[in-house]
Amino acid sequence: MSSPRTISFDIFRYDPQDPNDKPKMVTYEITEAPGMTVFIALNLLREQQDPSLQFDFVCRAGICGSCAMVINGKPTLACRTLTANFPDGKIKLMPLPGFELIGDLSVNTGKFMRELAERLQLWLQPDSNDIDIHRLENPMDPAEAAKLYELERCVECGVCVSACATKQMKDTFVGAVGMMKIARFEMDSRDTRTAEDFYHVIGNQDGVFGCMTLLGCQDACPKDLPHMQQIAYLRRKMAQTIVSC
Amino acid sequence: MKIIYTDSLVVGAGLAGLRVAIASKERGLDTVVLSLIPAKRSHSAAAQGGMQASLGNTVKGMGDDEDVHFQDTVKGSDWGCDQDVARMFAHCAPKAVRELANWGVPWSRITAGDRQVVVNAEKVTITEAEKAHGLINARDFGGTKKWRTCYTADGTGHSLLYAVDNKAIEMDIPVHERIEALSLIHDGKRCHGVIARCLITGELRAYIGKATTIATGGYGRIYEVSTNAIICEGIGQALALDTGVAALGNMEAVQFHPTAIVPVGILTTEGCRGDGGLLRDKDGHRFMPDYEPEKKELASRDVVSRRMTEHMRKGKGVDSPYGPHLWLDITLLGRKHVETNLREVKEICENFLGIDPAKDWIPVRPTQHYSMGGIRINATGESPQLAGLFSVGEAACWDMHGFNRLGGNSLAETVVGGMIIGKYVADFCEKNTLEINTQVIDDTMSKLQGEIDELLVGEGTENVFDIKLAMQRIMMDYVGIFRNGPELEKAVSELKDLLKRSKNIGLKCKKRHANPELVEALRVPRMLRVALTVACGANARTESRGAHAREDYPQRNDKEWLNRTLSTWPDENALEPELHYEQLDVMKMELPPGYRGYGNDNAVAHPDTAAREAQIADILAKLGDDADRFDKQAAIMPFELPETLRPRNERLSDTSLVSGEK
Numbered sequence: 025m026s027s028p029r030t031i032s033f034d035i036f037r038y039d040p041q042d043p044n045d046k047p048k049m050v051t052y053e054i055t056e057a058p059g060m061t062v063f064i065a066l067n068l069l070r071e072q073q074d075p076s077l078q079f080d081f082v083c084r085a086g087i088c089g090s091c092a093m094v095i096n097g098k099p100t101l102a103c104r105t106l107t108a109n110f111p112d113g114k115i116k117l118m119p120l121p122g123f124e125l126i127g128d129l130s131v132n133t134g135k136f137m138r139e140l141a142e143r144l145q146l147w148l149q150p151d152s153n154d155i156d157i158h159r160l161e162n163p164m165d166p167a168e169a170a171k172l173y174e175l176e177r178c179v180e181c182g183v184c185v186s187a188c189a190t191k192q193m194k195d196t197f198v199g200a201v202g203m204m205k206i207a208r209f210e211m212d213s214r215d216t217r218t219a220e221d222f223y224h225v226i227g228n229q230d231g232v233f234g235c236m237t238l239l240g241c242q243d244a245c246p247k248d249l250p251h252m253q254q255i256a257y258l259r260r261k262m263a264q265t266i267v268s269c
Numbered sequence: 270m271k272i273i274y275t276d277s278l279v280v281g282a283g284l285a286g287l288r289v290a291i292a293s294k295e296r297g298l299d300t301v302v303l304s305l306i307p308a309k310r311s312h313s314a315a316a317q318g319g320m321q322a323s324l325g326n327t328v329k330g331m332g333d334d335e336d337v338h339f340q341d342t343v344k345g346s347d348w349g350c351d352q353d354v355a356r357m358f359a360h361c362a363p364k365a366v367r368e369l370a371n372w373g374v375p376w377s378r379i380t381a382g383d384r385q386v387v388v389n390a391e392k393v394t395i396t397e398a399e400k401a402h403g404l405i406n407a408r409d410f411g412g413t414k415k416w417r418t419c420y421t422a423d424g425t426g427h428s429l430l431y432a433v434d435n436k437a438i439e440m441d442i443p444v445h446e447r448i449e450a451l452s453l454i455h456d457g458k459r460c461h462g463v464i465a466r467c468l469i470t471g472e473l474r475a476y477i478g479k480a481t482t483i484a485t486g487g488y489g490r491i492y493e494v495s496t497n498a499i500i501c502e503g504i505g506q507a508l509a510l511d512t513g514v515a516a517l518g519n520m521e522a523v524q525f526h527p528t529a530i531v532p533v534g535i536l537t538t539e540g541c542r543g544d545g546g547l548l549r550d551k552d553g554h555r556f557m558p559d560y561e562p563e564k565k566e567l568a569s570r571d572v573v574s575r576r577m578t579e580h581m582r583k584g585k586g587v588d589s590p591y592g593p594h595l596w597l598d599i600t601l602l603g604r605k606h607v608e609t610n611l612r613e614v615k616e617i618c619e620n621f622l623g624i625d626p627a628k629d630w631i632p633v634r635p636t637q638h639y640s641m642g643g644i645r646i647n648a649t650g651e652s653p654q655l656a657g658l659f660s661v662g663e664a665a666c667w668d669m670h671g672f673n674r675l676g677g678n679s680l681a682e683t684v685v686g687g688m689i690i691g692k693y694v695a696d697f698c699e700k701n702t703l704e705i706n707t708q709v710i711d712d713t714m715s716k717l718q719g720e721i722d723e724l725l726v727g728e729g730t731e732n733v734f735d736i737k738l739a740m741q742r743i744m745m746d747y748v749g750i751f752r753n754g755p756e757l758e759k760a761v762s763e764l765k766d767l768l769k770r771s772k773n774i775g776l777k778c779k780k781r782h783a784n785p786e787l788v789e790a791l792r793v794p795r796m797l798r799v800a801l802t803v804a805c806g807a808n809a810r811t812e813s814r815g816a817h818a819r820e821d822y823p824q825r826n827d828k829e830w831l832n833r834t835l836s837t838w839p840d841e842n843a844l845e846p847e848l849h850y851e852q853l854d855v856m857k858m859e860l861p862p863g864y865r866g867y868g869n870d871n872a873v874a875h876p877d878t879a880a881r882e883a884q885i886a887d888i889l890a891k892l893g894d895d896a897d898r899f900d901k902q903a904a905i906m907p908f909e910l911p912e913t914l915r916p917r918n919e920r921l922s923d924t925s926l927v928s929g930e931k
Contacts, residue, residue: 041470041782058590059532059621071734075786076778080306083498085535086620087427087613088310104620126447126469127783134307134446138438147435148373155371157364158916160924161324163403164370166378170609173375173421176428180309212373 031056031113033065035077039127062095062102062115078128086246089179092186093129094118099183101246120186133182137201144198144225146205150214168213175208175254177247184251187240196230200241200251203232207254210261219265227262270714271474275301276698278462278478280450281505283311284426284683285662286484287433292691294440298698301476302444303465305500308434312486312498313683316426317538317613319408319418320684321677322362325920326404327379328395329416334920335359336898337414340860342678345412345569346671347815347825348862349519349833349853354648354669356859356908358685363918365684366405366419373432376405377420387545387602389565390555401921409543410676412569412867418677423538423613426680433684448474451791453481453508453658454705454713460658461705463508464717466791471782473718475710479698480657482650482690483508487640487663491800493741495637496529496536505664507795509644510802510846515655516835518645518666518851520799521806524674524816525574525750526638532591533621534636537614539676542566544610546599548577549630550585553596561867568867571673571816574635578750581634589632596630603627635750639663639679641670641816642803645835648909650690657697661690668833672815692911721781724790729775733790736767736774740793740800743767748804753820757808764804765844768797802836802846809848810834827862827875831855855881859906
């Protein structure tokens, strides 16, 4: 086996709470190990070289969405990015744009997603909340259940938001994450909201008609969600709503 | 000092915490949830395989009910559980599944007619009833008699967490994110809330509640390799322990999951084996039938993990730079199955191993997975020592898992426990007023402030990251899957040294706000105290029960050890906890101790077992032939539940729907 190589990390550093601090890039070097991910490398850097380095990880397994950052220009999940994927051994890390910066690579996606959920009312709105939990459940078409789960796989990592040119120009745009969730509830037979109800929320320039269809969301989504299909589906639905009015 | 007052304060925004918060808010109580992270990122999201509930919809679940689920749970616990709690739980699990369907969980559904499944490495066809079409499906899991694990593909935890958090958002329940609770405010008798630190600004705040519920998950990260999210560090348990009053229960009961990938310890779900996946050794030989001819790969997790370790010790493991491992083979399930029902597994294999599990075997080995121990609470969720302190989910020792938890019962515990305990928390808030001397808040705040000041201005020389890693390695090497006296002694002694050293931590980063090194420095001594409760409890327990396996004491000793370990830390300067024991009363058990049906049957009987069996036979004889299963159960072991949760669960077999089933 050849000797392990040294890789370099060029990392964005800025503490917005320190009035004397200025944004800068700082370079760190580390010896690569087999199977090393950006998660492993960042933790080693913090433990061995700079304990002030800020970044977020929770599950480290690609399922919680907390570690999204821009790696060599592409927004993605750091926990499942293998350092071996970069042949020249140079890795540049930036925080996700489009979110409030907490410090270094850490951004406040949680605050953004909660506000979005409140604004778009992203929860199931059934006919009645008064369903008897002691009785047999209502049946659901197995294909519908499978399809709903397909759309529900979003982990709120924020990658689609940071990969979206429309969102970068227009802060009020709901982004692919908002539309995917609307589509999920629109398709749920248990949800009583109609296309007209959803039209009031996303039938405008902040919603489906603002999307420039550059599809950064679909290209970058770490869960391979069918954003393109859902946005097109919602557009058709919303357009039909106008025609039928 | 900022003081925030509420009725129901919940620490932890995973499924269990959110479910308690919802129960509080439903009663109109002011409710605040604290969380290290956004709620939807909680470790609950990682539960892939599903949750157990005896719906009995699928043909392989026919005949299932609360009784069977209860028995599986008690056997799984190796008779270490609280049988009242197991009853409460089994009774409410179907209700929780149906409630979650109403809140948005799509649950995988049954398609009527024939379908092919893999059972014991062979393809068989099962036929689902017409009348079951569209009802909630269930898959097979280890240690259960029926197919009972309800699931949403292999993202059940994700699906549940999103539905429950959405419900919490709908109900306008505030979740204070990036806030870490570090001290409980209490007066030795009653808990009043917590002092918490904002991880962004460093601000310390007091949160005062009538009831305080700890729902912070398990303590897996005291081990070096764990399937747990990296936030599962046992700080919730430490909060209770550091009161010196509240006890932790059964901390030595730590479960290892058989199939985490090598080297990083990310889990591949038990659904892999439930759906028909096999374990193979370096020769490709399927070895589990040699050890467990009846249950094979689907014996209880503790049994499978130990058999794997035994097999590797015989030299049958596959050598790797990270030590030996075995193979998990799911190739026989077919690509379609892997890409739909086991897609998370497929993604993990692709991203972390660079393999395709539909054609390649997956390198796996047993890895720390679940904390059966936790804050000791009674059946209503409250600490017996500290009124107003509640706990729920993996953070707690409720105690329905005893010494080993069945797959599918952890996710179930979060929502079922949250549903039941949430009602008791709300009751407590309605019956009690806030009574607090603000001096108690000031004192707790000053103490924590002092701890932080000392770390920031002190001249300590110890590196916090080094101490943490040393602790994690000690736990891995000496308090692992097989345990013995000399190694446990060594663990206790080395952990004590680390605890001493941790009083001399020095920081390089001196920032008072957003300082990851300070966060570690506050956590590590707390984690060490938790680790010591595990190591000391394990050392003292000279028997093998469930996941706690002693090489030097291989028997399950009901005669001497049918009890629960209680750990407290009354002297804050001490280097180890005080251990006490709480006896389990065989004469009150519905199911007296017996053989689990897998693993070795080598138990030393409890003297009361025969007496209780005779008593139960007598009760049943007196009831007569007209008694149904509910009458029998109530006569043997009556149990309490909040009024609204008492109604019986309807099943397909109870309705006229099943007549005409093919």
